[in-house]
Amino acid sequence: MAKQKLTFTTPKGTAMYPWLNKADFQFDAAGQYKVNIRVTHEDGKALADAAKAAAQEAFGPKAKEAKMPFKKDEDTGDMVIVTKSKFKPKFVDSTGQMISENNVPPIFGGSTLKVAGTMYPYSAGGNVGVSLQLAGVQIIELSEGSNGGVSFAAEEGGFVAANDNADNEDGAAYNF
DSSP states (O other): OOOOOEEEEOOSEEEEEEEEEEEEOSSOTTOEEEEEEEEOHHHHHHHHHHHHHHHHHHHGGGGGGOBOSEEEOTTTOOEEEEEEESSOOEEEOTTSOEEOGGGOOOOOTTOEEEEEEEEEEEEETTEEEEEEEEEEEEEEEOOOOOSTTOOOOOOTTSOOOOOTTOBOTTSOBOOO
16 A cells, blocks of 8 residues: 555634644643644535545545544534644744744634645554644634633622732732
């Protein structure tokens, strides 16, 4: 079996569980950069068809058993495209201009992104499949993240936390 090397670019979609600013080490000691992109089935159909064609070409009749890099979002019914890499991706803004590594903003779930990279058919441990290796990210719209859904209105006359960096009268900052 000859390994194929095909490039891909996802359609514009919503980032889910992004680990793009730093690697996730929870299930891989080497770390992985990853993001799932949620798109409509219509928008994701061309990429899904390309992955299926790559599996068919690489594995022939065994392609029906191949694990694919997409799944159904149970909440919305949309397609979720799964991408990952051991290497930090390159970033561009919505105009296609490269963003230097030290200027990449924090990327949270809910951001609108496009992802590009290489599609690899693989055969390992008796399993066959197609993976999408993340190489680049286009940031179209940033989500500001969340505070876990917790917010309260101000209450008059209640407890006010001390500012740890506030100076007292003699100019010294204390944090007890």
